[in-house]
Amino acid sequence: MAQTTVAHDALQVLDARLNLPLTTYLEACTHCGLCAEACHLYRADPVAKHIPCFKADTVRKVYQRYHTPTGRFLPWLLGLSDLDDETLDDWVEPVFQCTMCRRCSIECPLGIDNAAMIATARAILTSAGKAPPTLMEHGRKSCEAGSPLGLTREQFLDRMEWIEEELQEELDDDDYEVPIDQEGADILFIPASIELMKYPQSIQACCRIFQQAGASWTLSSTCYDVTNFGVFLGDSQISRTIATRDIEEAERLGVHTVVTSECGHAYRALRWEAPDWLQESLPFEVKNILELADEWVAEGRLRLDPSANPEPVTYHDPCNITRNGGVVEEPRRLLSACTEEFREMTPNRERNWCCGGGGGFHSMPEYDDVRLASGEMKAKQVESTGATVLATACANCHLQLSDLSDHYELGVETVSVTELMANALVE
Amino acid sequence: MELLDHLTRLVFPYALAWCLFLLVLRTAVVLRRGYKVELGAPKGSPRRGILYSLTFSMLPWKKDSTRRHPWTYAAGMGMHLGIFLTVLFALGRRFASWPDWSLPIFAVAAFVGLVSALGLFVKRGTRAYMHAISTLDDFLANALVQLYLLGGFLTALFPALNGFWRLTAILLLLYVPLGKIYHMLLFFVSRSLFGLQFGRRGVLRHDLPISY
Numbered sequence A: 001m002a003q004t005t006v007a008h009d010a011l012q013v014l015d016a017r018l019n020l021p022l023t024t025y026l027e028a029c030t031h032c033g034l035c036a037e038a039c040h041l042y043r044a045d046p047v048a049k050h051i052p053c054f055k056a057d058t059v060r061k062v063y064q065r066y067h068t069p070t071g072r073f074l075p076w077l078l079g080l081s082d083l084d085d086e087t088l089d090d091w092v093e094p095v096f097q098c099t100m101c102r103r104c105s106i107e108c109p110l111g112i113d114n115a116a117m118i119a120t121a122r123a124i125l126t127s128a129g130k131a132p133p134t135l136m137e138h139g140r141k142s143c144e145a146g147s148p149l150g151l152t153r154e155q156f157l158d159r160m161e162w163i164e165e166e167l168q169e170e171l172d173d174d175d176y177e178v179p180i181d182q183e184g185a186d187i188l189f190i191p192a193s194i195e196l197m198k199y200p201q202s203i204q205a206c207c208r209i210f211q212q213a214g215a216s217w218t219l220s221s222t223c224y225d226v227t228n229f230g231v232f233l234g235d236s237q238i239s240r241t242i243a244t245r246d247i248e249e250a251e252r253l254g255v256h257t258v259v260t261s262e263c264g265h266a267y268r269a270l271r272w273e274a275p276d277w278l279q280e281s282l283p284f285e286v287k288n289i290l291e292l293a294d295e296w297v298a299e300g301r302l303r304l305d306p307s308a309n310p311e312p313v314t315y316h317d318p319c320n321i322t323r324n325g326g327v328v329e330e331p332r333r334l335l336s337a338c339t340e341e342f343r344e345m346t347p348n349r350e351r352n353w354c355c356g357g358g359g360g361f362h363s364m365p366e367y368d369d370v371r372l373a374s375g376e377m378k379a380k381q382v383e384s385t386g387a388t389v390l391a392t393a394c395a396n397c398h399l400q401l402s403d404l405s406d407h408y409e410l411g412v413e414t415v416s417v418t419e420l421m422a423n424a425l426v427e
Numbered sequence B: 001m002e003l004l005d006h007l008t009r010l011v012f013p014y015a016l017a018w019c020l021f022l023l024v025l026r027t028a029v030v031l032r033r034g035y036k037v038e039l040g041a042p043k044g045s046p047r048r049g050i051l052y053s054l055t056f057s058m059l060p061w062k063k064d065s066t067r068r069h070p071w072t073y074a075a076g077m078g079m080h081l082g083i084f085l086t087v088l089f090a091l092g093r094r095f096a097s098w099p100d101w102s103l104p105i106f107a108v109a110a111f112v113g114l115v116s117a118l119g120l121f122v123k124r125g126t127r128a129y130m131h132a133i134s135t136l137d138d139f140l141a142n143a144l145v146q147l148y149l150l151g152g153f154l155t156a157l158f159p160a161l162n163g164f165w166r167l168t169a170i171l172l173l174l175y176v177p178l179g180k181i182y183h184m185l186l187f188f189v190s191r192s193l194f195g196l197q198f199g200r201r202g203v204l205r206h207d208l209p210i211s212y
Ligand code: SF4
Pocket: A028, A029, A030, A031, A032, A033, A034, A035, A036, A052, A053, A107, A108, A109, A110, A111, A112, A114
C-alpha cells in the first residue's frame, strides 16, 4: 500500500515503540466508553476530544490502517483513512490536553494504558514538529541548558546560598553549609526547577530533613534540575539525554542513592522509566524524598511533633508519585505523624483525581483555560474535606493546586509534605 | 430448514478453520512484539498485582464507572455471561446432548445475553459520546453477537432451528478475527500487563497500616 510521507514518518516513530504491551493496548480496546468519566478533563467538559480512548484512537488508527489486514483491506470497517498532515493537526488538542495521569487505566475493564498510546501520539507529533511550541522550547532548554526554565548554574548557586542563609538563621548555626558537589556523599539530592524558582521553601525543608537525620548528602552544581521534559514530548532522545546526565553525575560523585525532590514526573522517569530507556539497571538506588524520610522516621532518625501543625490537613496524591510511582503509603504515614488532623480525600491513592496540572500543561499557556477547568473534580474533593491546608508531594501539582485554590475560591493553603514535616521536626 | 441445516453443516468447519487460523496468526503478530521485563528494581509484587488485576480489581464496588453506570455494568456482565453459556451450550451439543431440564437455563442465559447486547447497542447508537468513539465494527460485532444469542435462544426452545443457529455461528466465526471481538483473547493479556506493572511498582497495596 502506498504511504504518504507523513504516514511513513509516523510509522517510523510508532514501530520503534511497538512492544507487547503497546500492541496489546492498541488491539484490545472495545470502545466501551467506560474510561470517559474516569478522566477529569471529560468530567469538566464532556466533549469527544477528552474521552481517553478517543485520544488513544489517534495512534490506534495509524496502527490499524498500516499494520492490520482489516485496516489494509477493509479500512471503512474500522473508520480508517490515510494519515495526512491535516489529521496530525487534528491530533494536537486531544493528545496534548491530557495529563498522562492514567486514571483511565484504573477504570478500564481491560486495564488499557491509554497514556502509553497518547505518549506515542505525542512522539509522532513532536517528530513532525507539531507539538506546542513552548513545550518544545522547554524540552530544548532542558537538553542544552540543563533546565527547562533556563535556570543557570549561577542562579542555582545563588538560590542555594539564600536557602543556606535561611537555614543558618533557623538553626541558629552560622557554620551550617548546604553541601554541593561533595564526592563520596551517600546521597545525591536533585531538586526541580519549579521548586528552585517558585517554592524554595520546599528545598529548604528537604535540606532541614537531611540535616536533622544526619545524612551524608550533596547537591550538584551541574545537575540541579531533575525535571525531564522528554516525558511530556514523548521524545525518547530528550528523555535519555536528561536521564543520562543525572546518572553520570551520580556516578561521578560516587553516591549510593539518588533522591528526587517532590517532583512527580521526574521521580517516575528516573525511578521507573530511565532503566528501560537506557536498557540497563542503574548503579544506585532512586528514591523519592518522602520514601527516605519515611524510613528515617521509622528508624527513629527523625522525630516529629504533630502539634506543630494543628490545622486540618488533606493530601493530594500526585499521579506520578502515587498511581504511576508507587509512593502510596509513605506520605500518609508522614502526614499522620506530623499533623494533628490528617483527612483523606475520597477517592484516594491510585483512584485519586488528577489535579489537571500534569503532562506538561503548565508549559502550554494556550491551554490555561482547559487546565483550570479540568481541576473541577479536584477542587470539589478538596472542598469536601473541609481541610484548611492542602499538602502535596509534587511541585507541578503544587502550582496547579494554588491556581485551583484561587480559581475556585477554596481558601486553602497549599504546601509540600516536606514543609509540614520540617515544621514538625524535633531535636 | 433441512437444507439450511445441511448447508451449514458443510460450511461450518471451514468457518471454524478460518477463525482459528486467523486468530493464531493475529496473536502471533502481537506476541512477536516481545516483552522486556522492566529494569527498575521492583517495589511491590508483580504476581500479586496480576492476581489482583484478574480478580478483585474487577469487582463492581472497585470501579467508579460501575457506581455511576450500574446498568451498563449489568449489561456487560449479562452479555458476556450469556455468550459464555451459549457457547457452552453449543459445545456440549457437539459431543452429547444436554438433559432436558438444562435447556430452559440456556434459553434464559441466551435471552439475558441478547437483551444486554441489545441494550449496549442502543446505548452506542443513541449517546453522543459513544457515537464519537464508535466505528462500524463496534455495531457489527454487537449485531452478530445478538444474532448468535438469538439463535441459541431459539434452538434451546425449538431444536429444529439448529440450522439457523449454525448459520449465525458461521457469520460470527468469519467475523471474529477481523474486528473487535478479538479482545476476548487479549483481555487476559491486557489485564495481566496492567497488574504486572502496577503490582511491580507497588501501587496496588491496600493492606499496609497507616501508622508508625
Ligand atoms: S474503558 Fe478501556 S476498553 Fe473501554 S473504551 Fe476506554 S480504553 Fe477502550
